[in-house]
Amino acid sequence: MSGAGVKRGRPPAFDRTTALTAATRLFWEHGYEATSVGELTRAMGIKPGSLYAAFGDKKSLFKEVVHTYGRSPVGAFIGTALEEEPTAHGAFRRILCEAAAVYPDPSHPAGCLTISAATNVTVQDAEVAAFLRDLRNANLAAFETRLTTAQQQGELPAAANPRALAAYFAAVIQGMSQRARDGATTMELTETAELALDAWPQAQD
Amino acid sequence: MSGAGVKRGRPPAFDRTTALTAATRLFWEHGYEATSVGELTRAMGIKPGSLYAAFGDKKSLFKEVVHTYGRSPVGAFIGTALEEEPTAHGAFRRILCEAAAVYPDPSHPAGCLTISAATNVTVQDAEVAAFLRDLRNANLAAFETRLTTAQQQGELPAAANPRALAAYFAAVIQGMSQRARDGATTMELTETAELALDAWPQAQD
DNA sequence: TTAATTATAGAGCGATCACTCAAGAACGTG
DNA sequence: CACGTTCTTGAGTGATCGCTCTATAATTAA
Numbered sequence: 001m002s003g004a005g006v007k008r009g010r011p012p013a014f015d016r017t018t019a020l021t022a023a024t025r026l027f028w029e030h031g032y033e034a035t036s037v038g039e040l041t042r043a044m045g046i047k048p049g050s051l052y053a054a055f056g057d058k059k060s061l062f063k064e065v066v067h068t069y070g071r072s073p074v075g076a077f078i079g080t081a082l083e084e085e086p087t088a089h090g091a092f093r094r095i096l097c098e099a100a101a102v103y104p105d106p107s108h109p110a111g112c113l114t115i116s117a118a119t120n121v122t123v124q125d126a127e128v129a130a131f132l133r134d135l136r137n138a139n140l141a142a143f144e145t146r147l148t149t150a151q152q153q154g155e156l157p158a159a160a161n162p163r164a165l166a167a168y169f170a171a172v173i174q175g176m177s178q179r180a181r182d183g184a185t186t187m188e189l190t191e192t193a194e195l196a197l198d199a200w201p202q203a204q205d
Numbered sequence: 206m207s208g209a210g211v212k213r214g215r216p217p218a219f220d221r222t223t224a225l226t227a228a229t230r231l232f233w234e235h236g237y238e239a240t241s242v243g244e245l246t247r248a249m250g251i252k253p254g255s256l257y258a259a260f261g262d263k264k265s266l267f268k269e270v271v272h273t274y275g276r277s278p279v280g281a282f283i284g285t286a287l288e289e290e291p292t293a294h295g296a297f298r299r300i301l302c303e304a305a306a307v308y309p310d311p312s313h314p315a316g317c318l319t320i321s322a323a324t325n326v327t328v329q330d331a332e333v334a335a336f337l338r339d340l341r342n343a344n345l346a347a348f349e350t351r352l353t354t355a356q357q358q359g360e361l362p363a364a365a366n367p368r369a370l371a372a373y374f375a376a377v378i379q380g381m382s383q384r385a386r387d388g389a390t391t392m393e394l395t396e397t398a399e400l401a402l403d404a405w406p407q408a409q410d
Numbered sequence: 411t412t413a414a415t416t417a418t419a420g421a422g423c424g425a426t427c428a429c430t431c432a433a434g435a436a437c438g439t440g
Numbered sequence: 441c442a443c444g445t446t447c448t449t450g451a452g453t454g455a456t457c458g459c460t461c462t463a464t465a466a467t468t469a470a
Contacts, residue, residue: 009446010436031325034238037428047449048429054447058428115383119324120236133387164396167389171397175380178320182338184372191369192376198404214416215466242458252419253459259417263458 016054019044024065028109031117032062032128059128062117066132069113074102078173082142088150089200092169096193099173103180103189111177114139140170160201172196221259224249229270233314236322237267237333264333267322271337274318279307283378287347293355294405297374301398304378308385308394316382319344345375365406377401 085091143166348371
């Protein structure tokens with residue numbers, strides 16, 4: 001083999017991560033189809049040829065954006081809380097409170113990219129919508145798994161319904177993302193989070 | 206004046222209401238920008254010239270669709286429940302249960318048109334997104350008004366927060382619409398509705 | 411019948427879409 | 441230096457976008 005780490009040819013004039021961040025902001029704000037390649041190249045500071053050489057086509061760029069977003073602090077806080085918190089109640093309390101803090105944060109577009117970036121798509125881009133829908137439904141399944149475990153460990157009463165609770169919290173979180181895009185503040189969303197937690201099952205006595 | 210009700214010239218070959226219904230289904234399913242004029246004319250059974258003569262431009266057609274939708278049973282059930290139910294608790298219980306029944310109904314596209322038809326728009330169509338956002342926020346204000354009245358009439362305890370409750374139910378409903386578009390069934394959404402109602406303030410004793 | 415009016419069908423407008431290509435510039439290696 | 445390789449540039453591809461125009465068909469009024 002020839003040297004694996006040797007760089008040959010003209011070096012790229014742009015930072016790949018920086019360009020990806022610019023693309024993320026656009027897709028986050030306007031969604032997949034409402035963001036044109038022309039807007040992307042302008043925001044990323046590169047020409048179409050460079051974009052297609054570095055990221056493939058528009059769909060591949062979007063998937064890479066979603067993948068990177070899901071591994072960023074803003075995009076991964078749900079999975080992190082599910083893993084780190086010792087109790088399911090603590091995990092969902094933390095998820096809701098962090099969503100209230102993160103979704104309206106003015107340092108990035110409002111709401112969750114995964115929830116809102118492919119709501120309106122043409123027939124020929126249905127695959128992109130399905131891609132995000134699968135991510136959301138996988139998240140729902142993770143909620144249910146965490147709640148089922150909590151019930152088996154005795155944290156949740158036997159009468160509780162882990163699947164229904166998971167769907168409920170998924171709906172609340174998706175609604176909070178929508179409300180943030182409509183202008184809701186962290187204060188309002190925190191109140192929403194607190195009310196949402198009132199639905200947590202209480203042990204029957 | 207000449208006769209006001211007299212029809213002159215060639216009569217239209219299509220039914221305006223039927224055409225509007227076809228346009229509604231498309232906008233409901235794919236949203237404003239992801240629905241092309243070509244798809245609209247094909248579904249409505251008319252040519253571009255007829256569409257523009259009868260409805261103005263694409264934006265005017267969309268606004269008429271939203272207006273008509275808001276006056277249909279499917280689009281008006283929230284306002285109807287707020288008016289008809291004697292208690293605020295009864296109103297929100299009915300709203301949530303009807304949302305669970307209506308949003309996944311296979312006789313029309315899933316979810317609520319007002320919630321999801323203009324999530325992803327280009328910069329030049331920001332006005333359309335603002336149009337629906339204003340409708341959603343007006344709905345939120347109606348929730349708050351209804352809850353404030355309930356508190357003044359003693360239905361809600363003094364410690365309750367009408368604004369926070371309104372925002373909470375708005376988020377839940379928007380989340381239920383999203384979940385319906387992701388495949389949630391009436392059964393699942395009914396469970397979500399029941400859990401959501403657990404947050405209703407209880408009188409302190 | 412003739413004129414006035416309105417709706418139709420179908421071609422086609424400029425602009426923008428995602429995307430590609432050819433030419434040249436910037437690098438490491440001989 | 442020349443060579444191979446990679447990246448940048450800028451023009452330009454066909455397709456589709458929202459929308460308009462013209463010619464003609466269908467109706468009522470005179």
